[in-house]
Amino acid sequence: MSGTDRPAEGWTYCDVRPRSAPDLAPDLNPRRASLIRVVRAKWVNGTVLHYRLTPADEQAGGPPPQLDAVRDAFAAWKALGIGLDFVEVADPAAAEVRVTFDQSDGSWSYVGRDVLGIAHDEPTMNFGWDLTTPWGRVTALHEIGHTLGFPHEHQNPNAGIVWDEPRVIAEFSAPPNSWSEAQVRHNILRKLDPAEVEGSTWDPESVMHYPFDPGLILQPERYGREGVPAPDGLSEDDEAWVLRWYPGLEPDPPRLEPGRSVPLELAAGGQADLVVEPAATRDYRIGTFGDADTLLVVFEEVDGEPSFLAGDDDSGQDRNALVTVRMRAGRRYVVRVRLYSAWTSGSTAVMLW
Structure with missing residues (x-):
């Protein structure tokens, strides 16, 4: 077993800051x-x-x-x-x-x-x-x-x-x-x-x-x-x-088209990435469906770097994640969905409309 030599003055250690606690219902599964x-x-x-x-x-x-x-x-x-x-x-x-x-x-x-x-x-x-x-x-x-x-x-x-x-x-x-x-x-x-x-x-x-x-x-x-x-x-x-x-990103994620639901076959902790290239400039709604806890985030690519636009976390709540964002024609957006858990056999999905 390898290791770093002990400093002459003794080990000094990280004093990690307390973590925030999620606000979960006491009767949650x-x-x-x-x-x-x-x-x-x-x-x-x-x-x-x-x-x-x-x-x-x-x-x-x-x-x-x-x-x-x-x-x-x-x-x-x-x-x-x-x-x-x-x-x-x-x-x-x-x-x-x-x-x-x-x-x-x-x-x-x-x-x-x-x-x-x-x-x-x-x-x-x-x-x-x-x-x-x-x-x-x-x-x-x-x-x-x-x-x-x-x-x-x-x-x-x-x-x-x-x-x-x-x-x-x-x-x-x-x-x-x-x-x-x-x-x-x-x-x-x-x-x-x-x-x-x-x-x-x-x-x-x-x-x-x-x-x-x-x-x-x-x-x-x-x-x-x-x-x-x-x-x-x-x-x-x-x-x-x-x-x-945090695995390496796919070079060519699938596209998310308006009005078309995309099933997400994810294990707990898994993530789906989808690209949106809108044909029209307007407000769009993006949401998840199914019995699942998810974190939904939307980025706009600006000079090759993702810039946060909107996000929603529905974990522990009896609803699905939903955001409304203004997207402009000719620009590229990335939708990322991280799954916390799914508690039925039904499929989790994401949709743009």
Whole structure:
């Protein structure tokens, strides 16, 4: 098992921001609710995430090498062939992801689409230590992983980790982390709800896993005795999972024509992409049909880049997703439908009219 060398001052860790909770009816079918919780943090595949790095002349602690380390980390995720894209912008109001380098605030990020609920003048990610070291480069990959919608792997309920809780609390309450007990429980001891976890296995080599010194884990015994080494990059499972959620885009998606319903044969978490090239300029309605929870998003292609027009999320509600958008003749639009769940044998479909 490979790993990054332990810094002389000790491990400093990501303090991930709490996730928002979906507003679901208490009597909602548990399987349906579980799928909504798993999928809701993920972006619609094909989204362009714009990120803004706070320059050094605006905030101390962000010299160019630190900025370049974040750019390199975005490039490493993209190099896997995922369907998301990352574009750096100068205007905070144009950025879904706003990165700061406040050395007094540790390293942290919001998770997935929760960044959309953060005010444009507030950061969604921060780096609180040097990113040019091996551990710093892993940290940059880790925080971007949170922004892609991935939680901490060591909190996976399938890991079977039994902690020496008093020792863990003592370890992380001391420098360099100096966390409160609540922070220790939120970031380490708390196990994720099984309804929010994809898959059934644990990956101790994941970039989303903290390293741990020997003596903090009681079970599995091996990791209590040896500890968990720091990841030195993206693991094989990291690469497989991110490509499952964000596979490379089809070069020629099918077309969505007015008045014609298109069936969607999707598994939970799957996505359909369709192209609209309207013959007339007018307001169009686009909606899903069937007993399904979906996220429906419409983009207009502007200078080769998808620009968000409208979206609707019907998850957990007794309705279907529906948007009204003005489309112009001669332009190209992309409709993307991400399925949370379908609870009958009937087909899910999307229609333009």
